[in-house]
Amino acid sequence: MSSTRGGVNNEGAAAPGESGRWLVAARGVYLSFSGRPVLKDVDVEVGGGEIVTVIGPNGAGKTTLLRVLMGLLRPDRGRVQRQPGLRIGYLPQRIHVDPVMPLKVDRLMTLVRRARPADVADALAETGVGHLRAAPVSALSGGELQRVLLARALLARPDLLVLDEPVQGVDYAGEAALYQLIGELRARRGCGVLMISHDLHVVMAATDRVLCLNHHVCCAGTPDAVSQHPEYVRLFGRQTAGAFAVYAHRHDHQHDLGGNPVHLQTGRLPEGSAKGRNAGEEGPA
């Protein structure tokens, strides 16, 4: 595949994931807040059609890195490059819309960009919340709101989806379904995905590349390679890290928002999440 789009200087950046040219790339990014370094010499890039997940402890600079990559924050040193005309669909960390704001879902969808009603309906249907079009935003559950916001991001026909902890405030059943949806969107639209996740099990299953961040890049690479890395094991503990070997199994079904089993090809549930409901149906394949 071609390495870069014409006219864009690649500056010797290493080739991104297997899928081709990068959409966004950062080299040697350094950023400090009031003297305290938050990002130290971070290199990262996301290719087209690639899912890159950033993991790391709380306060490791994950959200800051996302903001730098989107151009919302300017790094003290280093450079960030985005493909010219790159369209980014952004899902911030857990939006809260105050009930004092009378806002319905379809209005939220077109708050910044205008869109045809048909396109709004299509986008909502694509993320499985077509029925919520006239619902007040403040009454949505965590999972519903994330799906609405994902639909909103899709309206911009993004080349890159940037998701900051997309499953925060979503229950277990909804979590797996949401990750599955993200995977489907990537496959259908061919957009790159850059996300932050705390859910290590899912990360390891549904990600092309993992970036383990603790102010600096501890390790990066395929999920397999990262989970063997000593830095990773030190950061998350042997037990958590080792758990992947045990639980890196396939499920043949998932649960929808109502808790009903749904067959699927990809997606993982963390161990224990299915206990008490459909425990008999779970198990390593």
Next chain:
Amino acid sequence: MMEPFLVRALLAGLCFAAVAGPAGCFIVWRRMAYFGDTMAHSALLGVAVGFLLAIEPMLGVLAVCVAVAMVLVVLQRSRPWLSSDALLGILSHSALSFGLVAIGLMAWIRVDLLSYLFGDILSVTAADLWLLAGGGAIVLALLAAIWRPLLAASVHEDLARAEGIPVAAVSTAFMLLVALVVALAMKIVGILLVTSLLIIPAATARRFARSPETMALIAALCGMLAVAAGLALSIRLDTPAGPSIVAAAAALFAVAQVQVRRRTGITPG
């Protein structure tokens, strides 16, 4: 037939309510009630500055409110160790105190302090009315111009920023707009009651609104109703006009809560 002074008072009040409704909605949405209060308290310092420079008090108020708003913008950008509400508290009460001290020092001027603190709507002149109508039209036009980006920034700042909205510029523009609203309101309800006419009608309107725009419209109507009822109350019972208007607005708010709760079972909060 209504007395001319009463007609002027009513028109002035209706003008201001039409402006305060939409502006007040953003105050409520953006949780800027305390900022509005700070602007209002700074107004007295503006009155003093107006006297000192022998200019129209409303211009003095506008200048001081804009200055205080800018100080706040700069302080907040510099990542202060004090929270925003502490900063507002310091600015608010020191501006009020400096204003009172300054007026006290100007011994050669006889100032009816009460009329500035609680308004003097019954003494609105024809010139005041023109100023209010013109200023109100400017505020509404500016608000309409920044409506869409300001609304996006009010729903979620980071999301709006990521989508290319100049959030800092729009927020600052709205702060200046509030300064203008406060300068206009002073004559009507006085600096101690300005924020009430911004917040109470907006809060009343929320219960009946299905979209941000209808909330702004209903808030304006609620404010107008409160002005008319408050003035009638003031004339009939010989009560102070500004506080009567605010009392009417509060009563309207309370009635709206009861109405809505009985009809839909929704409890506020």
